[in-house]
Amino acid sequence: MKNKPIDKQTADCIIEKYHLPDFGKATIREIVAISNQIEKETNVEFIHMEMGVPGLKAAQVGVDAEVNALNNGVASIYPNIDGIPALKSEASRFVKAFIDVDISPDGCVPVVGSMQGTFTSFLVCGQCDEKKDTILFIDPGFPVQKQQLVVLGYKYESFDVYDFRGDKLKEKLESYLAQGNISAIIYSNPNNPAWFCLTEEELKTIGTLATQYDTIIIEDLAYFAMDFRKDLGTPFQAPFQPSVAKYTDHYILHISGSKAFSYAGQRIGVAAISDKLYHRAYANLTKRYGGGTFGTIYIHRALYAISSGTSHSAQYALAAMFKAASDGEFNFIEEVKEYGKRAHKMKDIFIKHGFEIVYDKDMNEPIADGFYFTVSYPGMTGGELMKELIYYGISAISLSTTGSNQEGLRACTSFIKDYQYAILDERLSLFAQNQAK
Numbered sequence: 001m002k003n004k005p006i007d008k009q010t011a012d013c014i015i016e017k018y019h020l021p022d023f024g025k026a027t028i029r030e031i032v033a034i035s036n037q038i039e040k041e042t043n044v045e046f047i048h049m050e051m052g053v054p055g056l057k058a059a060q061v062g063v064d065a066e067v068n069a070l071n072n073g074v075a076s077i078y079p080n081i082d083g084i085p086a087l088k089s090e091a092s093r094f095v096k097a098f099i100d101v102d103i104s105p106d107g108c109v110p111v112v113g114s115m116q117g118t119f120t121s122f123l124v125c126g127q128c129d130e131k132k133d134t135i136l137f138i139d140p141g142f143p144v145q146k147q148q149l150v151v152l153g154y155k156y157e158s159f160d161v162y163d164f165r166g167d168k169l170k171e172k173l174e175s176y177l178a179q180g181n182i183s184a185i186i187y188s189n190p191n192n193p194a195w196f197c198l199t200e201e202e203l204k205t206i207g208t209l210a211t212q213y214d215t216i217i218i219e220d221l222a223y224f225a226m227d228f229r230k231d232l233g234t235p236f237q238a239p240f241q242p243s244v245a246k247y248t249d250h251y252i253l254h255i256s257g258s259k260a261f262s263y264a265g266q267r268i269g270v271a272a273i274s275d276k277l278y279h280r281a282y283a284n285l286t287k288r289y290g291g292g293t294f295g296t297i298y299i300h301r302a303l304y305a306i307s308s309g310t311s312h313s314a315q316y317a318l319a320a321m322f323k324a325a326s327d328g329e330f331n332f333i334e335e336v337k338e339y340g341k342r343a344h345k346m347k348d349i350f351i352k353h354g355f356e357i358v359y360d361k362d363m364n365e366p367i368a369d370g371f372y373f374t375v376s377y378p379g380m381t382g383g384e385l386m387k388e389l390i391y392y393g394i395s396a397i398s399l400s401t402t403g404s405n406q407e408g409l410r411a412c413t414s415f416i417k418d419y420q421y422a423i424l425d426e427r428l429s430l431f432a433q434n435q436a437k
């Protein structure tokens with residue numbers, strides 16, 4: 001057995017201090033804290049693959065617009081809760097340009113990141129109908145969204161879509177919807193953590209069933225247009241970002257500034273509520289709030305109560321980024337393609353040393369290279385692999401924290417630096433040699 005880069009005793013001692021009953025269930029923040037501390041005490045640099053933090057420079061067009069807005073004095077004024085007119089109209093135009101769907105500016109509402117957007121969507125969807133008290137996750141998914149439901153005290157159900165892609169999706173979804181208690185269905189597309197992309201056929205199935213069972217779709221487009229297999233970056237021209245919006249009338253699209261525009265620090269995104277849903281009145285909402293429609297309650301009751309709007313200057317930034325993208329002046333996809341290049345190199349290194357990609361296909365097509373990928377090692381659980389890689393100075397999260405039933409890890413490509421590919425190669429080679437003994 002060759003020496004591992006990290007001293008086992010030091011690492012174990014640090015891990016023990018966290019009192020985790022099951023290391024494989026450690027959260028992203030715990031892994032960040034543990035790996036940072038080990039790094040500090042051992043002076044061995046880690047390859048951090050746990051956090052989904054955008055590793056690129058914020059889009060300049062956004063920064064410039066925000067600085068201008070601040071210089072023009074917006075900081076002292078409360079922003080309109082509905083959103084500034086420029087952002088509302090540019091968001092509506094952006095949705096048309098890159099999804100080819102019509103949503104009126106009224107339904108395009110700024111939120112403090114999609115994090116606040118999904119929280120508000122869960123909140124309001126769960127109040128529409130007394131009988132529908134459960135949110136359904138098409139997993140694997142973003143673990144914090146389940147935490148949001150814990151905060152709200154809402155029920156949820158979930159299933160790992162791994163075994164239910166394509167034709168199998170309909171029956172699986174119906175097994176939940178037929179119970180009559182599902183208020184909304186959520187998924188991310190491209191998917192965090194596995195980076196698969198639901199196909200048009202699958203989105204059609206989801207949309208058709210949503211209409212049939214009167215359920216709202218919360219479509220999380222945090223990685224908007226980042227399926228780099230297709231050129232989704234030309235405005236008003238196919239191919240478009242696939243969306244359930246083509247197949248049902250009751251949906252909320254969550255578009256985040258964080259990843260597509262590398263604008264995570266300013267906490268800005270848009271919730272785009274379909275026209276039909278915006279204008280629909282639900283008896284249960286009327287009973288609770290005394291009037292209003294889904295859209296007005298979402299904005300004037302829920303968002304008002306949660307944050308009283310979204311940072312004024314950040315709205316100007318997002319409006320400018322949307323505008324530049326829709327005008328064809330700013331190819332945001334070109335900028336973030338870097339993640340795909342990194343994934344390609346990292347996957348090659350993992351595969352070379354005996355690892356396998358867990359969620360490897362969209363039906364018959366290999367998944368795209370992007371912000372995340374998933375890996376497993378034969379004979380090891382996700383938790384075991386995650387712990388073992390810590391001794392090699394590599395940190396990632398286990399898929400078991402994401403609602404996946406597969407054994408493996410989620411690796412994020414955003415933090416890797418150019419010189420670290422060689423280190424990754426060296427450490428995984430050592431890992432494979434040690435495993436073979």
Ligand SMILES: Cc1ncc(COP(=O)(O)O)c(C=O)c1O
Binds near residue numbers: 112188192256257264
């Ligand atoms: C699937 C998914 N949804 C939402 C978010 C949060 O986005 P925001 O930064 O806009 O709150 C993330 C961020 O990692 C994500 O991966």
